[in-house]
Amino acid sequence: MPKADPVKIIKSLSSALSGAQRPWRRMRLKLPTPAALGLLLALALLALAHLPPLPDRSPHLLPASSPPSPWWEAAATLSGERSCSKGPPTPPAHPWQDQPPSWGRRRQQRAMGDAPPWLSADDLQKMQLLTHGRVVSKTRIPAHGQVLRVGLRAVGDTEGDALPAGPEGDCQNGRCGLIKRPGDLYEVLAFHLDRVLGLNRSLPAVARRFTSHLLPYSYTNGSPRPIVWWAPDLQHLEDANNDQNSCALGWLQYQEMLQPHGLVPVAGDAPCSSIPRTEWSYLALFDFLLQVHDRLDRYCCGFQPDPSEPCVEEMLHEKCRNPAELVLVHILVRQSAPSRLVFIDNAGRPQHPEEKLNFRLLQGIDSFPEVAVAVLQSGRLQSLLLESLHVDRELWESQGGAEGLRPLLQTIDRRARILLQYIQEQNLTVFGDLPH
Structure with missing residues (x-):
């Protein structure tokens, strides 16, 4: 059966609509609204049905955020997590985790171009690692309660992926971060204050929701936590x-x-x-x-x-x-x-x-x-x-x-x-x- 030509169909429907209007015009009456709408709807649906499909241009949306919950309101409860039998559902993984490496690089370049001048290229690179890096290892920090040190692998880091995941090796190469308590999100603002004032003495920090199966549930329950870059050469006393x-x-x-x-x-x-x-x-x-x-x-x-x-x-x-x-x-x-x-x-x-x-x-x-x-x-x-x-x-x-x-x-x-x-x-x- 020959395929219908959408152009001819549109012309035929237009003629039909025009012919249907003539008796009403002679009587100086307007075409009833339901009839007009019906004809126009049929015309639009028929035309759309015969148009070629458009390429997918839907945006990659970020996961929906939870309602605002200022961290300073929780400052009095920083000594421990809230105990609850049930938490909010784990948010879906970020879309960039499934994107090819080139997509991640383009996103980083776009972010660097839009960033204010007081954030250096090194700051932005570390912020990208903290925000999007895949968690590959974790270790507890003695005497620091809910603080976890995690090894991170950047999106598209094929060279890093070939190496075995180990906290010491990753941290010595600058691919580690400290995950802190949700109430410590103030530390992210402190990092930006440090850069705005031109001090440049604090370590890069970002807010992040974690979904890694390597982390305990309290870290993946949907609450944003601060993660701070781990400087591998901090000088510590042996005491x-x-x-x-x-x-x-x-x-x-x-x-x-x-x-x-x-x-x-x-x-x-x-x-x-x-x-x-x-x-x-x-x-x-x-x-x-x-x-x-x-x-x-x-x-x-x-x-x-x-x-x-x-x-x-x-x-x-x-x-x-x-x-x-x-x-x-x-x-x-x-x-x-x-x-x-x-x-x-x-x-x-x-x-x-x-x-x-x-x-x-x-x-x-x-x-x-x-x-x-x-x-x-x-x-x-x-x-x-x-x-x-x-x-x-x-x-x-x-x-x-x-x-x-x-x-x-x-x-x-x-x-x-x-x-x-x-x-x-x-x-x-x-x-x-x-x-x-």
């Missing part, structure tokens, strides 16, 4: 009780180091003695904006802590009466850059009350980095952070976009204004970025 430092440093020694003509911090200790005074200014500014106490004031000596604070429960706050007993923690450098501090565990306190801001974090600091201060003075801190956070699709969508993130950014902005006022009242200076 098992103090392995989160590159050097042992007490509060009094630290204050002596901050003096213009201070003594060498710890005689014979290369990592500490190579850290210049300017590095502590970077750290103090960063920690004040985030209200991170665990590095410079883990004893909460700079404010009156609530009874539920770990520094009170662990009887640390009582040591504030004897400064000689106070020590600094998380003071780390990399072997490849022993004069630059590395900021880790940056999930500070988004809900720390403004009337209890810890100014002890600024004690002894007499100057601040010029670039960072200029950003704070510009009045654009919130908009710059929004532009940067928008690069992290999972964080952006899970927190409700700009509107969901706004309260947190306003808190950071208010602290920035307080810091600027402090700098002015104390008549402190600024310094340019010094090579070291």
